[in-house]
Amino acid sequence: MKLPDAPWQDGEDMRRLLATLGSAEGDTRFVGGCVRDTMFGIPVADVDLATRLLPEEVIRRLEEARIKAVPTGLAHGTVTAVIRGKPVEVTTLRRDVSTDGRRATVAFTDDWREDAGRRDFTINALSADPASGEIFDYFGGLDDLEARRVRFIGDPLTRIAEDHLRILRFFRFYARFGEGAPDGDGLDACTRRANDLMALSRERIAGELLRLLALPDPAPTVRIMIERGILKPVLPEIDMGGVERLATLPPRERAANVAADGIRRFAALLPRGEMAADLASRLRLSNAQRARLECIERSEPDNAAPPRQLAYRIGAECAVDRLLLDPRFDAEEAAARVAALASWQSPDLPVRGGDLVAAGVTAGPDVARLLRRIEERWIGEDFPDAARARAIMEEELRSSV
Incomplete structure (x- = not known):
């Protein structure tokens, strides 16, 4: 050939x-x-x-x-x-x-x-x-x-003994290329040797898992992994509830025209609760990945806020993650909210503390408090231009006298 x-x-x-x-x-x-x-x-x-x-x-x-x-x-x-x-x-x-x-x-x-x-x-x-x-x-x-069969060369147990990461690679390649049921000998070998994953560095585990999750439709493969106890030695928190959440995410991403992302999908797998920091530390994720997981996990501000206001407070990337993961929104509503952030750049508040000092406010806590009030009104009015921001400042100055 x-x-x-x-x-x-x-x-x-x-x-x-x-x-x-x-x-x-x-x-x-x-x-x-x-x-x-x-x-x-x-x-x-x-x-x-x-x-x-x-x-x-x-x-x-x-x-x-x-x-x-x-x-x-x-x-x-x-x-x-x-x-x-x-x-x-x-x-x-x-x-x-x-x-x-x-x-x-x-x-x-x-x-x-x-x-x-x-x-x-x-x-x-x-x-x-x-x-x-x-x-x-x-x-x-x-x-x-x-x-479209993923099959180990020779004896699967021998291949896994040579490099334990091949357990996760078996499932990643199956999720990418496989059709039908996984190769039985390979699946059984991975099941028998799942505890070998504990010998690997957490960075290698995280890298391979995130690559798997970023594939077009990883949920059926992850389901098999959970059924076979593959992830239990290193990520016992992930269960079938996480798989169900993961399964809903790819169609929502496609509806919103948002690229697949391993961290967002990993967040979908995690049970609700304060565990993002622990898992990020355990897997030795980067600081940026850890911050993103923690942002997704937080409940404030409410995702039901206007999308641009949400994005201004937590960043556009995290806002998109939250909107796609929030079960309160169906796929159509989530896509519409995400669309409101397309090409949107978070603006800077046109008023500075120096403007308030120049207007006679004593430097210190009073400036910070007044600036926060101005910013909240400016956000609530959907980020108007500098002239309107200045007018808000004047109004707040008069009301504070």
Whole structure:
């Protein structure tokens, strides 16, 4: 079978990179996701190359060809070539020497099958010759692509023992590519080894889970994960109630023309209550992600407030999150409220404390109190222009005398 033509294969820069790395001599192939996604007929985000050349030789050739080379992971054989500002990962063929479920010690090889055999799923082990387009499939990945089946290479328990994150990757790839029931052997292995997730860093767990949740329709897959107890060792708070909330969110996002978002969907999974800070800390989310979860969880101000007033007080991003997650609004009403925030930029109050001091108010607490009253009226009038804000100030000054 041949790899179909796709835009990512074109361009003088890609041809020059491949020539530099000896693709015509069989030294370098397209590998992994770019082959898989092209066969699925979906856009390719990243291009990866596998090569028989050692990392030092890859760097030497790239530098000689005046292609930027970044040694991003030399211990694991990875060099990043930068063409037109876009990274292309070039990784030397490898075999595992030892694994502990979190990281692997590797040795380099020139055996394409051996390198493919250390990958997780059959659909990720495909490679393609850049010149002829010939696809190399050592483990039945093409059949699994046609069946839209996510299947571990070899024994699933062995693959999971090599890298425990493959438990979550199994479900993410199933949510993205799978049809019908999950592969039984893979599902059973993930169920048996779910406790292995506790050995992983929380950052890796969070990253994989958020990527899964950002897929078009993750709820059916998350339901299977809850039924099988996959998340219980690391996120026991998530239950079927969370899955039901998650299931309602994608259609509401589509109705509002809002992009899918992992953090918003994670918030949907969480039980109501004061737990956002604890979970954000446990998963070691970024400060921005933590602040967003905590904002979604708070009950004040009321989401029923006019949308722009809500967005002014808590920020547009959090306002959109809350409006989409609030069960008091049906999909149509939520979409209308979100639409009111489209292209809206939060304005600055045209009146400053200095204006009040200049008008005779003594600097200190009186200025702060009066400024708050002016701002509340300005918000209530839907952010009028500077002239009206000034008039509000004059009115408040007269009433405070």
